[in-house]
Amino acid sequence: MSKILLIEDDLEMQEEISEYLKNFGFEVDFTDNPIEALKIFKNYELIILDLMLPKMDGFDVLKEIKKSDIPVIISSARGDIGNKITGFELGADDYLAKPYEPRELVLRINALLKRKNSTIIKISDFTIDKEKREVKIDNYPIPFTQIEYEIFYYLIKNRGKVISREQILHSTSLHPDTQNRTIDMHISNIRHKIGDEPKNPKYIKSVWGIGYKFL
Known part of the structure; x- marks a missing residue:
């Protein structure tokens, strides 16, 4: 069972995404605190990251996570091309602009984990x-x-x-x-x-x- 960390400050979306992913066999933890997330992210196989977070900008969180080899999917309402370019330049592995279909998120997670798990x-x-x-x-x-x-x-x-x-x-x-x-x-x-x-x-x-x- 793959472990996923969802960093998201929208409590309704936290619940929606985590419950949906659990139906596909993923183990999901979530937090709205980016500082706490940076203390634990290495325990997970994949990160889903919102950009609009309290206490710390999502891009700064991304910079820290990408010092590791853990794949990151940005999940954000900031869907303009400028933010997408910045996200990919900083190492994001994928970018989903809200709103999106949860099934698409599952497909992208599976693709990234398959690539990551290839030694x-x-x-x-x-x-x-x-x-x-x-x-x-x-x-x-x-x-x-x-x-x-x-x-x-x-x-x-x-x-x-x-x-x-x-x-x-x-x-x-x-x-x-x-x-x-x-x-x-x-x-x-x-x-x-x-x-x-x-x-x-x-x-x-x-x-x-x-x-x-x-x-």
Whole structure:
């Protein structure tokens, strides 16, 4: 039984969503307190997050959760394109604008959990074992450090998106005071280990003034 945390301050919606999901075999806990949610979210397989919360903005909650690998579905009345772009840029895995059919939420949860529970994935020329935190190319393991693995995995799972240095900082275990030049050094080391040429990249492209994109 998959455990889901619903962070939602609308008590009526809390009840409606949690009861509906329980009918499909999910174990659901809910809270309207984002600060308390950040203390317990690692105990869950998936998070459903409202953006309009007391005490803390939903995007700030998202930043903290996405330092982990736990999938997040944003469930919000803020359904305009600007909020959707911000949500995806900060690492949201899906975005549902209220109101929506609960059945659609179930389908999206199942899709995310299926992807998350696949231990070994293949993206581009790389095979990634998420459990072992190991990356191979042409069956040869790449000797990444822990932080190099985290940065590489974050870039590759967001393939095709421009990722800022700030996003990398918030989505990995880098110290919050890490400077941009340190992130650039890690990227340089990653490129060297995967045989990528910065001036003619096959995998990681520098985006001037912003950050990087995995091609």
